[in-house]
Amino acid sequence: MTDDIHLEGSASLQQQLYQQLSQRIVEQRYPPGRRLPSSRQLAQDLGVSRNTVNAVYEQLKAEGFVRSRSGQGVFVHEDIERALQRPVPPARPRPLATAPMTLPPLPRKPVAGAGAGDDANLPFQPGLPDLDAFPIRSWNRILHHQESRRSLRGYDSIEGYAPLRQAIADYVRSARGVRCQAEQVIIAQGAQQALALIGDVLLQPGDRVFSESPGYRGARYALTRHGNPIVPVPLKQQVLDVDGLAELGPARLLFCTPTHQYPMGGVLNVAQRMALLQWAQCNQTWIVEDDYDSEFHFHNKPFAAIQGLFDNAPVLYVGSFSKTLLPALRVGYLIAPEGLVEHFAQAKRVSGGESPLLAQATIAEFMVSGQFSRHLRxxxxxxxxxxxxxxxxxxxxxxxxxxxxxxxxxxxxxxxxxxxxxxxxxxxxxxxxxxxxxxxxxxxxxxxxxxxxxxxxxxxxxxxxxxxxxxxxxx
Ligand SMILES: Cc1ncc(COP(=O)(O)O)c(C=O)c1O
Structure with a gap:
C-alpha cells in the first residue's frame, strides 16, 4: 500500500514521511479504517530507521490522523471521514480526493512598496544611515546591562517605556521646539506604524487625505490603506504650496514634511508655516508633521517643528530613530494632543500591542547618558x-x-x-x-x-x- 511513497526531497526523512502519509490520508487515498503497515515493515520497505517511522506514527496519532489498536496495529482514523463529510452549509465541499483545495477570493494586489523584494541595504538606498559608523560597542554595553534587568522581561505600558517617553519629550522640546509632556509620546514600530495608527484613529470612510506630491510614499500607503481618497498637493519652489490649499476643498488630514520636504529638500519659511496652521485651523484639518531627518541640517540650525508654533496646534508630530540610530531597531514615535493619547493607545493595543521593551530601554539610556547627542554630532x-x-x-x-x-x-x-x-x-x-x-x-x-x-x-x-x-x- 505504501509503494507510492518516495523519500527523495531535501527535507528530513521524518518530515517527508509525515507529509506524504498525512496527505494521502486527507485525500482518502488511504481510506478511513485502513491498517497501515507495521513500523518494522514500513522502515524496511523505505530503507529508513524504525525510529523514524515510529516518530511519524506518534505524530500522526497525536494529531488524530491515525490511531492504534492494541495488538492489532495502526489504522487510519474513522473520524477523518466524518470530518471530511460533515455538511457545510450552504454548499457541500467537493470530495478532496478529486478536487484540490482552492483559496477564497483574494483581495486586490497590494501597491508595490518602496524597494520591495530588492536588497534594501545597498549604498545610496534612500533613508539608510551609515551602518558602519554606528557606535556598536557603547550600544552593546548598554544593551547588555539592560538585558540583565528582570523588570524588562515582562509586559510594560502600551504607550511605551516611561523613561524613553520622557527622554524623547525632553529631546524634542529642546532640539525641535515641540510643545509636549512625556504623557503625549506614543512609541511606535518606526514612523510607519505611527502613520498607520493616525489613519486608524482619525480617518472615517470617504475622508479626504492631502499629501505632498512628490512626497513620502510610506505615508501615502499608510493613510490610504482603507481606501480613503488621496489628493496631491503640488510643491512650489520645492515646498508644499500653502497658498494653493484653499482651492483643493476640505480634507481630514494633511501629510507633510515642513522642515525638509521629502524628497525635494525645501524648507517652509515662518510665514508659510503660520499660513499652513491657519488653514488647518479654519478647515478643521489635522496636520501630520513627519520630522524624519531634521538632525542633519549642516549649515544652520533646522527650523523648529510646526507643532511647537502655537499651543494646542492641530498637529500630530512623527519622529523616528531609523535615521538617527538604526532602521533595524524599528522604533519611532508619535506626539499627540493629550485628548488623543487614549485613542492611539487603544489602536496600538489591537494592532500589535507593546513595543519591544529591551530596544526601548537601550535607546532611553543611550539618550540620557548623552551618547545620543554625541552620536548625532x-x-x-x-x-x-x-x-x-x-x-x-x-x-x-x-x-x-x-x-x-x-x-x-x-x-x-x-x-x-x-x-x-x-x-x-x-x-x-x-x-x-x-x-x-x-x-x-x-x-x-x-x-x-x-x-x-x-x-x-x-x-x-x-x-x-x-x-x-x-x-x-x-x-
Ligand atoms: C520621509 C520619511 N519619513 C519617515 C521615515 C522613517 O520610517 P521608519 O521609522 O518607519 O523606518 C522615512 C524612512 O525612510 C522617510 O524617508
Whole structure:
C-alpha cells in the first residue's frame, strides 16, 4: 500500500514521511479504517530507521490522523471521514480526493512598496544611515546591562517605556521646539506604524487625505490603506504650496514634511508655516508633521517643528530613530494632543500591542547618558562631508545630464534629469547601487524624473564609483 511513497526531497526523512502519509490520508487515498503497515515493515520497505517511522506514527496519532489498536496495529482514523463529510452549509465541499483545495477570493494586489523584494541595504538606498559608523560597542554595553534587568522581561505600558517617553519629550522640546509632556509620546514600530495608527484613529470612510506630491510614499500607503481618497498637493519652489490649499476643498488630514520636504529638500519659511496652521485651523484639518531627518541640517540650525508654533496646534508630530540610530531597531514615535493619547493607545493595543521593551530601554539610556547627542554630532559632520563630496562629483562628472536639487541638509540628494528613471534605477541596482526613481514619489500625472540618492550610506569610494557608473550609463 505504501509503494507510492518516495523519500527523495531535501527535507528530513521524518518530515517527508509525515507529509506524504498525512496527505494521502486527507485525500482518502488511504481510506478511513485502513491498517497501515507495521513500523518494522514500513522502515524496511523505505530503507529508513524504525525510529523514524515510529516518530511519524506518534505524530500522526497525536494529531488524530491515525490511531492504534492494541495488538492489532495502526489504522487510519474513522473520524477523518466524518470530518471530511460533515455538511457545510450552504454548499457541500467537493470530495478532496478529486478536487484540490482552492483559496477564497483574494483581495486586490497590494501597491508595490518602496524597494520591495530588492536588497534594501545597498549604498545610496534612500533613508539608510551609515551602518558602519554606528557606535556598536557603547550600544552593546548598554544593551547588555539592560538585558540583565528582570523588570524588562515582562509586559510594560502600551504607550511605551516611561523613561524613553520622557527622554524623547525632553529631546524634542529642546532640539525641535515641540510643545509636549512625556504623557503625549506614543512609541511606535518606526514612523510607519505611527502613520498607520493616525489613519486608524482619525480617518472615517470617504475622508479626504492631502499629501505632498512628490512626497513620502510610506505615508501615502499608510493613510490610504482603507481606501480613503488621496489628493496631491503640488510643491512650489520645492515646498508644499500653502497658498494653493484653499482651492483643493476640505480634507481630514494633511501629510507633510515642513522642515525638509521629502524628497525635494525645501524648507517652509515662518510665514508659510503660520499660513499652513491657519488653514488647518479654519478647515478643521489635522496636520501630520513627519520630522524624519531634521538632525542633519549642516549649515544652520533646522527650523523648529510646526507643532511647537502655537499651543494646542492641530498637529500630530512623527519622529523616528531609523535615521538617527538604526532602521533595524524599528522604533519611532508619535506626539499627540493629550485628548488623543487614549485613542492611539487603544489602536496600538489591537494592532500589535507593546513595543519591544529591551530596544526601548537601550535607546532611553543611550539618550540620557548623552551618547545620543554625541552620536548625532559625529553623524552630522560625516554626512556633511559626504554631501559635499557627492555634490562635487555630480557637478563635475554628470553636468548636463542631471541637476542636483541642492539643499544643505539631509541624507539624500535628488538628481533631476530627463530619463526613464524607473529603468535607470533598476539598472543602477544591477550595478550594486540603490536609489529610487523620482517619478515614483509623485501622485498622479505630471511626474518629473530623476533619481533620489541616499548618500549617507555610501563611502567616498562608493560615491566616486557610483557617479562614474552613472556617467557611463547606456543612453
Ligand atoms: C520621509 C520619511 N519619513 C519617515 C521615515 C522613517 O520610517 P521608519 O521609522 O518607519 O523606518 C522615512 C524612512 O525612510 C522617510 O524617508
Amino acid at each position: 559625529r553623524m552630522r559632520q560625516l554626512y556633511r562631508d559626504k554631501w559635499h563630496h557627492f555634490q562635487d562629483r555630480v557637478s563635475t562628472e554628470l553636468a548636463g545630464q542631471f541637476t542636483p536639487v541642492a539643499e544643505s541638509a539631509g541624507m539624500h540628494l535628488v538628481l533631476e534629469g530627463e530619463c526613464d528613471d524607473l529603468a535607470l534605477s533598476q539598472w543602477l541596482r544591477s550595478r550594486g547601487f540603490g536609489s529610487t526613481p523620482l517619478s515614483a514619489h509623485f501622485i498622479g500625472h505630471d511626474a518629473r524624473t530623476g533619481l533620489v540618492m541616499g548618500f549617507a550610506s555610501a563611502s567616498e569610494r562608493q560615491i566616486d564609483d557610483c557617479v562614474r557608473t552613472l556617467s557611463e550609463r547606456p543612453v
